[in-house]
Amino acid sequence: MNQPLISLRDVSMTFRKGSPWRRSEVRAVDHVTLDMDEGSILALVGESGCGKTTIGKAIAGLYRPTQGQVLYRGKDIWKLSKAEFRTYRREVQLVHQDSFAALNPSLTIYQSLSAPLLQYGLVPAGKTARTVVGEYLEMVELTPPDQFLDKYPHQLSGGQRQRVVLARALTVRPKLIVADEPVSMVDVSLRLALLNLMARMNKEMGVSFAYITHDLATARYLAGQGQISVMYLGEMVETGPVGQVLATPRHPYLQALLSAVPVPDPIVARSRKMLALRSLEMPDPGAPPAGCRFHPRCPYAEAVCSSKVPTLEAMEGGDRVACHLKERIPAWPV
Amino acid sequence: MAQNTANEPILRIRDLSVEFTLRQGTLRAVDHVHLDVLPGELLAIVGESGSGKSTLGYGLVNLVSSPGQIAGGQVIYKNQNVFDLSPEALRQFRWKEVAMVFQAAQNAMNPVMRIEDQMVDTVQDHENRPRAEILKRATELLKLVRLQPEQVLKAYPHELSGGMRQRVIMALSLLLNPRVLLLDEPTTALDVVTQAYLLDILLDIRAKFGITMVFMTHDISIVAKVADRVAVMYAGQIVETGDVNEIFYRPHHPYTQGLIQAAPSLVGDLSDKRPVPGSPPDLFHLPTGCRFHTRCSYATDICRSTQPTTTALDGHTVACHHWEQVLGSNTEGSR
Ligand SMILES: Nc1ncnc2c1ncn2[C@@H]1O[C@H](COP(=O)(O)OP(=O)(O)OP(=O)(O)O)[C@@H](O)[C@H]1O
Ligand code: SF4
Ligand SMILES: [Mg+2]
Numbered sequence: 001m002n003q004p005l006i007s008l009r010d011v012s013m014t015f016r017k018g019s020p021w022r023r024s025e026v027r028a029v030d031h032v033t034l035d036m037d038e039g040s041i042l043a044l045v046g047e048s049g050c051g052k053t054t055i056g057k058a059i060a061g062l063y064r065p066t067q068g069q070v071l072y073r074g075k076d077i078w079k080l081s082k083a084e085f086r087t088y089r090r091e092v093q094l095v096h097q098d099s100f101a102a103l104n105p106s107l108t109i110y111q112s113l114s115a116p117l118l119q120y121g122l123v124p125a126g127k128t129a130r131t132v133v134g135e136y137l138e139m140v141e142l143t144p145p146d147q148f149l150d151k152y153p154h155q156l157s158g159g160q161r162q163r164v165v166l167a168r169a170l171t172v173r174p175k176l177i178v179a180d181e182p183v184s185m186v187d188v189s190l191r192l193a194l195l196n197l198m199a200r201m202n203k204e205m206g207v208s209f210a211y212i213t214h215d216l217a218t219a220r221y222l223a224g225q226g227q228i229s230v231m232y233l234g235e236m237v238e239t240g241p242v243g244q245v246l247a248t249p250r251h252p253y254l255q256a257l258l259s260a261v262p263v264p265d266p267i268v269a270r271s272r273k274m275l276a277l278r279s280l281e282m283p284d285p286g287a288p289p290a291g292c293r294f295h296p297r298c299p300y301a302e303a304v305c306s307s308k309v310p311t312l313e314a315m316e317g318g319d320r321v322a323c324h325l326k327e328r329i330p331a332w333p334v
Numbered sequence: 335m336a337q338n339t340a341n342e343p344i345l346r347i348r349d350l351s352v353e354f355t356l357r358q359g360t361l362r363a364v365d366h367v368h369l370d371v372l373p374g375e376l377l378a379i380v381g382e383s384g385s386g387k388s389t390l391g392y393g394l395v396n397l398v399s400s401p402g403q404i405a406g407g408q409v410i411y412k413n414q415n416v417f418d419l420s421p422e423a424l425r426q427f428r429w430k431e432v433a434m435v436f437q438a439a440q441n442a443m444n445p446v447m448r449i450e451d452q453m454v455d456t457v458q459d460h461e462n463r464p465r466a467e468i469l470k471r472a473t474e475l476l477k478l479v480r481l482q483p484e485q486v487l488k489a490y491p492h493e494l495s496g497g498m499r500q501r502v503i504m505a506l507s508l509l510l511n512p513r514v515l516l517l518d519e520p521t522t523a524l525d526v527v528t529q530a531y532l533l534d535i536l537l538d539i540r541a542k543f544g545i546t547m548v549f550m551t552h553d554i555s556i557v558a559k560v561a562d563r564v565a566v567m568y569a570g571q572i573v574e575t576g577d578v579n580e581i582f583y584r585p586h587h588p589y590t591q592g593l594i595q596a597a598p599s600l601v602g603d604l605s606d607k608r609p610v611p612g613s614p615p616d617l618f619h620l621p622t623g624c625r626f627h628t629r630c631s632y633a634t635d636i637c638r639s640t641q642p643t644t645t646a647l648d649g650h651t652v653a654c655h656h657w658e659q660v661l662g663s664n665t666e667g668s669r
Contacts, residue, residue, distance in 0.1 A: 047525040157613040187382045188552050192596040193609035214526065217555075217598040224604065246600065260530035262555035264597040266578050269559040280480065280531055281495060 003074050004035040005176060005208055006059055006092070011068035013054050017286065026286045028054040030234040031068070033312075036210065038175065041202055041226035043219035043242065044212045047257070049285050050231040052212045056178045059210055060094040061085075090120060093169040097181035099161035103153040109137070109164055110149040117171050136167040140197060159190035166197065170205070177201075180212040195222045216261050220246055230254050233285055233293040236312060240319025248331065250321045253294045255332035275299065275332055292324065300325055343370035344514060344546055345394070345432075350407035352386075352393045361617045362405065363389040365570040368644065371514065376540060376547040378557040378578075380593070381567030382614050387550040388437055390567070391518050394548070395428055429460050433512035435503050437519045437550075443491040449502055450487040457509050468509070475505035478542070479535050497528035501535065508539065514546045521556065533560055554597050558582060566590045569615050569625040576650040586652040586661050588630045624655065632656045 013029040029051040036042050044052045057063040058070055061077050069076045072088045080088060096102065103112055113136060114129040116122075123129050134145035140163040142148045153161055162182060169177050179198065183191040199222060201207045211222050219228060220242060229239040230251065238251040249255045256275040263269050277297045283289055289296050295305040304324050312320040323329065352364040363386045371377050379387050392398045394409055396416050409416040411431065419427060428434070436442070444452055453472040454465050469487070476483040479501040491499055500520060507515060517536070521529040537560060540547060551557060557564055557578065564581040566574045566589065574587040585591040592610035612629035615621055621628050627637040636655050644653045654660060 047527065159613055187614055188554070189382055189593060189596055189610035190613060192598065192607060193611070195598070196609060215598075216526075217600050220600060221598040221604055221607070256527060258600065260527045261600050262530070262533075262553070262559045263599050263601050264555040264558050264582070264594060265599070265601065266558045266561075266582050268601055269555070274530055274534070277527070280497065280528060282525070 002037060004071075005038040005040075005073065006036045006210075007069075007071040007074075008032055008034050008055070008058065009069040009071065011055070011058055011065045011070065013051070013058060013063060014066045024286050027288070028234055028285065029058070029065070032231075032236050033068075034229055034236070034239070036176070036208060036227075039202070039206045039208055041209045041211060041223040043223040043226065043228040044210060044231065045214070045216055045219050045228060046231035047214055047282070049233070049282065051234040052231050053180055055231075056094065056180045056210060056212045059176075060092050060178045061089060062094065090172045091175040093172065093174040093177050095162075095165050095169055095177055095179045095182050097183075097185050099158060099165045099185070100153060102165050103161065103168075105153055108150050108152055109133075109156075112153075112164070113137075113168050113171055116168065120172055122172065133167075133171070136170055137164075139170060139201075140164070140167040141193075142167070157190070158186045159194060162186055162194055163197065166194075166201070170201065170207075174207055176208040176210065178210045178212065181214070182211075183218060184213070184215070191218065192221070198222060216246070216258060217263075230257070233283065233288050235293055235322065237294070237323070238319060238321045239312065240315075240317075244317055245319050248317075250315060250319070250326050250329055251294075251323050252298045252300055252329055255329070256297075259332060273333065292322075300329055341372050341374075344373040344411070345371040345548075346408075346410040347371075347390075347394065348408040348410065350390070350393055350409065351405040352389050352398055352402055353405040354402045356401060358618055363402070363570055363617065364393055366407070367570075367572050369565055369572055369575065371546060371548055372563070373513075373546055374540075374544050375562045376537075376549060376560055377563045377565060378561035379548065379550045379565045379567055380552065380554055380557050382552055384614060384617070385567040386570040387552075387567055388518050391434065391436070391516050391548070391550055394516060395432055395434060396424060397428075397434075426460060429456070429507075429512065430510045431512060432514040432516060433507040433510065434516040435500075435507050435518065435520050436516075437522070443499065443503070445491055447490070448487070449489055449491070449494075453487070453506060453509060456506055460510055471509060472505065475508050476502070478508075478539060479505050480531070481505070497524050497532070500524060500532060504532075504535070504539075508543070508545075511543075512545065514548065516548045516550075518550045519552070520549070522551070522553075529556075536560065554593050555599070566593070569620065570617065571625065571653065572644075572651075573626070573654070574650075574652045576652075580650055584661060584664055586647075586650060586657040587654050588632050588656075588660050589626050591660060591664070592629075624653075632659060 011032045014025050014027045017024050017026055046052050058065050064078055077088055110133055113133040117129055123132050137145040137148055142163055183194050202209055213219050223242045226242055228242045228245050229236050232253045238254050249258050256277055259275045278299055279297045291306040291308055292310050295301040310322045310324045312322045314320050347367055347369040350367045354361045381387050398404055454468050457463055457468045473483040476486055481501055521532050561578045564578055565572050568589050574590050595608045596610050623639050624637045624642050627633040642653045642655045644651050
């Protein structure tokens with residue numbers, strides 16, 4: 001097999017919280033391992049506080065894990081030479097949900113996009129930076145570019161701003177874009193077009209995407225042929241090909257999550273049954289339950305679940321599940 | 335489920351407009367809205383950010399505050415125009431007749447007051463009732479929203495999770511037995527699982543008390559789950575209303591059709607998903623004619639020059655010059 005583009009090897013990330021005299025530790029990510037091949041799409045899915053953003057930042061080199069390794073093309077990113085680290089930083093770009101915060105409000109679109117081009121010397125001989133920026137705007141369907149080059153961020157809609165942010169990420173010819181909830185702040189009618197744009201960047205330019213989201217429906221849409229990893233309280237509970245994982249979810253948490261997602265079809269929506277959990281409340285991530293972290297809410301939990309931590313194990317068909325009872329969990333929907 | 339349309343509306347919104355006077359000029363956030371709310375129904379008002387859902391909600395209970403103002407129209411409740419009520423009558427109307435759970439209401443709770451005291455205060459502001467009686471009712475309602483009353487009543491807001499606070503607010507809004515509950519994005523800040531439970535609880539409450547609900551949301555998938563009837567809002571106007579199945583399976587307005595086609599889903603084929611082109615308009619620079627024409631694939635010259643009027647059909651209304659063509663385009667046999 002080819003070498004993965006990015007690998008996490010047993011990555012954990014602990015944050016210190018509170019004041020000096022009342023320290024507490026939160027383990028935001030616990031022993032996560034994953035691989036992403038060049039050109040692939042991975043959806044990293046979970047509810048707020050599950051650690052997905054922390055993983056995204058670890059992939060992008062913004063956090064240094066407290067344990068484990070992040071490998072870029074097989075090399076530990078924290079042991080790269082200066083020049084290698086610079087290349088890695090250019091090739092792995094992060095796009096997050098708040099396009100407003102991502103752009104300097106006092107710079108025009110042209111100024112924001114030409115800066116990285118000039119910084120990395122990516123303007124080909126015989127072209128002006130303005131022409132090149134214009135080409136990137138066309139790629140993200142902001143046409144004609146002349147209408148956008150001299151505008152300021154506040155003069156654009158949320159969807160247009162997120163396109164500018166994607167165009168800026170493209171200017172440095174990335175191999176991987178970590179997109180953290182890129183459509184969640186965008187108007188609903190504009191989300192699909194942005195997802196389509198990312199799918200095109202993947203297909204036509206070979207850019208890989210780590211798509212981080214709480215929204216399983218958009219994950220299915222964007223990463224349809226790719227992989228999905230589902231997180232709960234810092235741990236990966238299920239991972240595999242999107243189609244299979246979503247069609248035959250095995251982990252009770254994923255079953256509950258899937259059963260809770262509303263679907264835009266009244267007849268289907270009203271016929272779907274929710275998998276009832278034993279508790280509605282998400283435990284405090286600072287004091288996660290022992291054993292399987294999901295056990296206090298899990299309708300199937302048995303004694304072993306509260307004492308022993310389950311690890312991800314391969315099932316038939318290629319997905320991996322972290323649940324002691326995985327062979328016995330009834331299929332959902334029933 | 336679907337209500338008898340012969341029922342007398344419980345709330346009638348007539349030609350309601352709400353404007354904001356800002357430095358850049360005057361902006362009409364709600365424009366000539368005409369809408370009936372039927373007793374016992376769950377009416378969803380769906381639209382994108384800035385389409386005017388919240389402003390319409392504030393208008394309904396005469397709570398629009400500066401720089402906003404009611405620019406015209408009426409809201410009729412029990413044969414009275416809400417805008418003509420005396421301050422005292424309005425105060426009673428607001429909790430006892432029509433209660434509201436507003437967007438981000440969870441942040442509006444008094445942080446230094448225990449939940450039980452907020453419950454008692456809310457009721458005693460309107461009715462002279464003994465504390466014990468109020469707490470008894472509060473206990474029942476907290477159970478109904480699946481909270482543990484003993485624990486929650488003694489708590490301060492910050493000791494509760496977002497999902498718990500939102501359920502407390504819901505219990506609070508029901509304390510005075512209102513006939514109508516306005517819910518503005520009540521689940522938007524919540525996790526998927528919590529949201530699903532909250533929607534379930536809402537449907538329970540409705541089944542139990544027969545309370546009328548007006549539910550404002552940007553999420554068409556939530557509408558599919560909970561609504562009896564739907565009003566679609568675009569740029570301050572209601573462009574279509576109808577029963578939920580009509581709206582989803584036989585949309586008459588291009589925007590409604592677009593919203594549904596653009597909604598990613600966990601079920602079904604994704605290959606017929608289509609984005610809605612363009613962006614919602616800036617209310618200061620509205621397109622001429624139909625406000626949707628810049629994004630509409632059905633648009634013709636008349637759309638660019640003339641605002642469509644609202645056509646009333648059997649149990650359905652639509653404001654589009656070409657609604658018949660839109661209706662005809664819905665795939666045959668798609669239920
Ligand atoms: N207090 C205010 N001052 C100025 N403009 C306002 C105010 N409240 C609302 N508006 C404007 O009125 C229009 C409608 O806003 P409104 O909040 O009613 O929309 P909404 O549909 O509820 O949106 P969202 O989905 O974001 O909650 C917007 O253009 C908004 O900017
Ligand atoms: S009136 Fe014309 S532009 Fe407006 S929605 Fe109908 S067809 Fe489209
Ligand atoms: Mg609102």
